[in-house]
Amino acid sequence: MTTTAACIEAPSAGADLTKGTVTRRDLRPDDCLVEIRWSGICHSDIHTVNGDWPHDNFPMAPGHEIIGTVLDTGAEVTRYAVGDVVGIGCMVDSCGECASCTAGEENYCLNGMTGTYNSVDRHDGSITQGGYSTHIVCREDFLIRMPEVAGGLDGETMAAMTPLLCAGITTYSPLKHWGVGPGSRVAVVGMGGLGHVAVKIATALGAEVTVFSHGLSKEEDGLRFGASSYVATGGDAADTFHKAHADEFDLILNTVSAALPIHRYISMLAPDGTLVMLGLPPEGMNIRANQLTGRRRSVAGSNIGGIAETQEMIDFCAEHGITADIELVGADGVNDAYRRVLGSEVRYRAVIDAHTI
Structure with a gap:
């Protein structure tokens, strides 16, 4: 019936x-x-x-x-x-x-x-x-x-x-697939519905987590969720935020659906590092191949x-x-x-x- x-x-x-x-x-x-x-x-x-x-x-x-x-x-x-x-x-x-x-x-x-x-x-x-x-x-x-x-x-x-x-499985799956654990250096781009869960799970897996967010309004929350550092990417920092983190991260989870200067995030990947797209920007991305080949970096996607x-x-x-x-x-x-x-x-x-x- x-x-x-x-x-x-x-x-x-x-x-x-x-x-x-x-x-x-x-x-x-x-x-x-x-x-x-x-x-x-x-x-x-x-x-x-x-x-x-x-x-x-x-x-x-x-x-x-x-x-x-x-x-x-x-x-x-x-x-x-x-x-x-x-x-x-x-x-x-x-x-x-x-x-x-x-x-x-x-x-x-x-x-x-x-x-x-x-x-x-x-x-x-x-x-x-x-x-x-x-x-x-x-x-x-x-x-x-x-x-x-x-x-x-x-x-x-x-x-x-x-x-x-x-939100949990969308962030847990790539963290597990790319082998995040103690000693891993993980960046989470955006700290909204997806990002805040990603910070909690990555921290529980033993990773050192850095949050990249447009402003500082969520910094206190980010640190409370387990991030070791929090970086503002907007305003005066928009053109420079990535420079202090060159070649740093094993994995970057991009939870943002808005268009981003993707080359700046790729530059923060360590050798063999991966940038995983979880958000769905409406426009295509301009990726510079030499940013990938020079460090054997990857850009990937993941879906639940x-x-x-x-x-x-x-x-x-x-x-x-x-x-x-x-x-x-x-x-x-x-x-x-x-x-x-x-x-x-x-x-x-x-x-x-x-x-x-």
């Missing part, structure tokens, strides 16, 4: 979000029905709602940072039971057969992973609807088991773990992580007491939260209380 769920949806590109309903499918054999408790607001939600990216389908319920409780299970579900607290991140399906999927990297599915929202369901062709809702149906293979934490499901700790299902790695990340963060710094918002405050995210006023992620939907 299908489930009608209340939701917060965008009726059209650029429109304010409003309350509506979505229909959740009847459970397939490997599905779980989840009652949503918390749903994070990601900057990519705002891009999608505003129609900044192609292939948007409206009306749309966004949201791919989800925590809730299993309410019902399909006949073949074996790993989860009614009452289990679970998370759902940026994807809800993949082909399961290609080289990426069989390697546990469903996020790089060669046949295209199915996004949690605004994506085509590979079984029935319907458009997926996300976590700004009271309920969602998801394959058990794409659920994350959430740990027991102080305050339980309804507590602020669990709410603050919600953004980890996107596989399900097993996401579970590993959640367990790591629980062990080290890592959560996002959040602001809780009700359903009636989501449009204002969007405006505040765009104005860099939220410190550092907004999470919707789904009980208000």
